[in-house]
Amino acid sequence: MNSMKNQETNLIDTIVSFCKRRGFIFPGSEIYGGLANSWDYGPLGVELKNNIRQEWWKRFVHQRQDMVGIDAALIMNPKVWEASGHLKEFSDPLIECKKCHHRFRADQITSKDCPDCKGELTNSRQFNLMLKTFLGPAQDKASEVFFRPETAQAMFVNFKNILDTSRQRLPFGIAQTGKAFRNEITPGNFIFRTREFEQMEIEYFVRESEWQTSFEYWLEQMRQWLRHLGVKKWHEVEIPEADRAHYSKRTVDIEYDYPFGKKELYGLAYRGDFDLKNHMEKSGQDLRYTDPETKEQFLPHVIEPTFGLDRSVLVALLEAYHEDQAPTTEEGETEKRVVMKFPKWMAPVKVAIFPLVKNNPEIVAKAKGVYDVLKMNFVCQYDESGSIGKRYRRQDEIGTPYCITVDFDTLKRSGNITVRDRDTMKQEKVKIKNIASFIAKKTS
Ligand code: ATP
Numbered sequence: 001m002n003s004m005k006n007q008e009t010n011l012i013d014t015i016v017s018f019c020k021r022r023g024f025i026f027p028g029s030e031i032y033g034g035l036a037n038s039w040d041y042g043p044l045g046v047e048l049k050n051n052i053r054q055e056w057w058k059r060f061v062h063q064r065q066d067m068v069g070i071d072a073a074l075i076m077n078p079k080v081w082e083a084s085g086h087l088k089e090f091s092d093p094l095i096e097c098k099k100c101h102h103r104f105r106a107d108q109i110t111s112k113d114c115p116d117c118k119g120e121l122t123n124s125r126q127f128n129l130m131l132k133t134f135l136g137p138a139q140d141k142a143s144e145v146f147f148r149p150e151t152a153q154a155m156f157v158n159f160k161n162i163l164d165t166s167r168q169r170l171p172f173g174i175a176q177t178g179k180a181f182r183n184e185i186t187p188g189n190f191i192f193r194t195r196e197f198e199q200m201e202i203e204y205f206v207r208e209s210e211w212q213t214s215f216e217y218w219l220e221q222m223r224q225w226l227r228h229l230g231v232k233k234w235h236e237v238e239i240p241e242a243d244r245a246h247y248s249k250r251t252v253d254i255e256y257d258y259p260f261g262k263k264e265l266y267g268l269a270y271r272g273d274f275d276l277k278n279h280m281e282k283s284g285q286d287l288r289y290t291d292p293e294t295k296e297q298f299l300p301h302v303i304e305p306t307f308g309l310d311r312s313v314l315v316a317l318l319e320a321y322h323e324d325q326a327p328t329t330e331e332g333e334t335e336k337r338v339v340m341k342f343p344k345w346m347a348p349v350k351v352a353i354f355p356l357v358k359n360n361p362e363i364v365a366k367a368k369g370v371y372d373v374l375k376m377n378f379v380c381q382y383d384e385s386g387s388i389g390k391r392y393r394r395q396d397e398i399g400t401p402y403c404i405t406v407d408f409d410t411l412k413r414s415g416n417i418t419v420r421d422r423d424t425m426k427q428e429k430v431k432i433k434n435i436a437s438f439i440a441k442k443t444s
Contacts, residue, residue, distance in 0.1 A: 012259040015317050016190055018338070022398055024048065024317070024348075025191065037187035037194050044398055045313070047348035047379055049198075052229070052312050053177050055345060056200050059225065066172045067202070068162060072154030074179060075135065075145050083282035084153050084275065086130060087146075094127035094185050105185045131181040131195070147181035152304060155203040156275040160287055170289060170300055171214060173204035177309065189260050191310040198309035203275075205289070205300035211270055215250055218305045219268055222254060226266075229312060230319045230343045235262065247274035256315055265315060266307045273299040316346060320399060326425065328389055340399030341423060344443045349400045350378040351439050354391050356407040358384040367406040370417065370435065378439055396422055401443060404435065 019025040024045035028038030041049055061069045081087045093106035099119025106124035109115055131147045134140075148154070155174040162174055177200040187193045206214045219236070226234055239251040254266040276299045280287040288297040317340075326337040344350075351374055355367035364384065371382045381400070383391050388405060395403050405418040409429075416429040419438065430438050 010259075011318065011321070012190060015321060018321070019045065019317070038196065039191050039194065044348040048316065048342070048346065049309065049313050051346050051348065052316065053198075053200065053309055055228070056225070056307065056309075057175070057177065059228075060173075060200075060202060060221075061175050064173075066168070067175055068166050068168060068172070069175045070154060070158055070162070071176065071178065072151070072158065074148055074181075075133070076148060076154065076157065078145055079282060080153050080157055080279075081130065081146055081149075083278040084156075085278070086149055086153075087128070090130060090149055091126040091128045092185055093124040095124045096122045098122060103185055108186065127183075127185060129182045129184065131183045148179075149182050150180050150306075151176045151178050151199045151201045152203060152306070153275070155201070156279050156287075159205075159276060159279075160285060163289065169292060171204065171206040171210060173202050175200070175202045177201075189258070191314050192258065192260070192263070194310065200307040200309055200312075202305045203271075204303040204305070206303060207298075208273075208301045211249075211272075211301050211303060214303045215268070215270055218303050219252060222266060222268060222305055222307075225307070226254070228343070229316060230341075230346070231256070231315055232319065233257065234265065245269070245271075245274075247272045256311075258314070258318070265311050266305070268306070269304045271302040271304050273301050275302065276300065316342065326389075326393070326396070337393055337396050339396040339422060342399040342401075344401045347399045347401050347443070348379065349381050349395070349398060350443050351402045351404060352381045352383055352391070352395045352400050353404045354382075354388060354406070355384050356388065356405055362411055363406055363408070366410055366432075370404060370406060370432065373436060374439065377436065378443070392420065392425075402439060 020027070022044060023042040026040045026042050027034045028040050029035045057069065061067045078087070094103055095106045096103050097114035097117060097119045098121070100114060100117040102114065102116050104115070112121070113119060114121055130149055133145060133147065134143045135145045136143045155176060158174070162168065178198060179196060180199050181196050184193055184195050187195055204214060204218065235255040237253045237255055239253060244251050249270050249272070251267065251269040253264050254268070255262050256265040276287045280299070287299065289300050290297050320340040320342045322339045322341050323336055324339065325334040327333065328335050353367050353371045353374065355363045357363060367384070368382065371380055374380045381395070383394065392403055399422070401422045403420045405420070407418065409416050410432060415432040417432050417435060418427050419430050420427045
């Protein structure tokens with residue numbers, strides 16, 4: 001039991017060092033000794049993260065007539081946070097050790113004394129998670145502003161603008177992806193909980209009578225997205241009334257078995273008309289929807305599916321990581337290979353191009369020609385160093401679905417190149433003129 005637990009905890013250490021070694025994710029500000037719990041996405045990490053964000057946007061915005069997107073400012077008028085209740089209520093219970101002064105979230109520790117030094121703990125007090133800064137040269141109360149703790153409020157604040165400009169009719173949704181900031185008491189577990197992170201959120205507006213069907217519909221959409229992301233198993237947790245926000249009649253958390261325990265990945269909440277009602281009251285603007293037929297005016301109710309982008313990246317990395325054996329010789333000798341089995345649409349590099357040898361100018365020119373054509377539509381890498389086996393291993397490790405080798409056969413009239421599949425390790429011959437459509441078909 002213990003050794004299983006160790007293996008699982010080790011997986012996160014393995015992923016952290018793998019991410020650094022292969023350029024997915026680096027510790028933030030590393031040359032200055034880092035900044036606790038901040039992480040920088042490297043060349044491969046940024047491609048992976050962009051692919052997930054773009055796929056989400058394609059699926060939930062571009063492919064739907066009932067959805068529009070926005071990209072709002074990170075810093076909003078502080079009245080937004082007053083109306084949403086964040087300034088007053090967006091807090092976690094904080095306790096501190098009187099001896100070592102380490103701080104903990106009261107709801108996350110079970111012992112009566114300090115988990116680090118067994119010292120005595122203070123009583124818990126509410127700690128507001130809003131990250132504060134100042135706009136303009138004066139650093140006084142009047143210029144105090146906050147980095148947004150969620151993307152959601154911008155959708156409510158722009159509700160009227162969208163109604164006036166997009167001709168959407170109920171039911172419809174507004175989507176946004178972007179950074180959010182929370183002064184978390186206990187960040188940690190790699191990119192699981194950081195103080196700066198990215199969300200992908202939808203506010204879906206419906207008539208009150210439709211909320212239950214819409215809730216079920218969005219739960220199913222979230223399941224389909226999870227499958228598309230390559231997640232095999234998750235838990236849907238119905239949040240009991242006592243733990244729900246007072247305005248919510250139903251909330252479901254999607255939890256995942258991370259190596260450090262079962263914790264939240266995404267959430268789905270019914271928010272009633274709480275947000276629009278508060279913004280209407282506090283701003284004095286009429287945010288009601290007018291039924292085009294009956295002319296009845298009312299505030300729509302809201303279903304909110306919310307997806308953490310960094311947690312999606314973390315889960316994608318955890319699900320993709322595999323170790324297996326790959327053949328190294330014709331005689332059947334094998335060696336350990338690390339292979340990131342990302343879904344093909346998600347892989348940071350889609351195709352790698354190798355000349356069989358680097359000392360044959362004709363083969364090199366042909367391989368570079370293939371690279372120049374493919375790079376127009378796919379993220380590609382050109383690699384001529386080391387044996388073909390080594391080059392395959394390098395690409396397997398970063399999850400590249402296809403490797404192309406240009407060899408002597410390619411120079412002949414047949415014009416065949418060898419395409420090798422990451423997962424099956426099988427090789428097939430493809431005509432050079434067909435390669436772009438072959439890769440497009442396989443990776444879209
Ligand atoms: P948790 O219970 O883990 O603190 P939450 O319930 O406060 O999360 P929400 O307010 O519902 O989270 O935020 C929506 C989504 O944003 C979460 O499902 C998660 O994917 C992501 N998220 C929230 N806080 C963080 C964080 N500190 N770091 C990374 N992602 C986060």
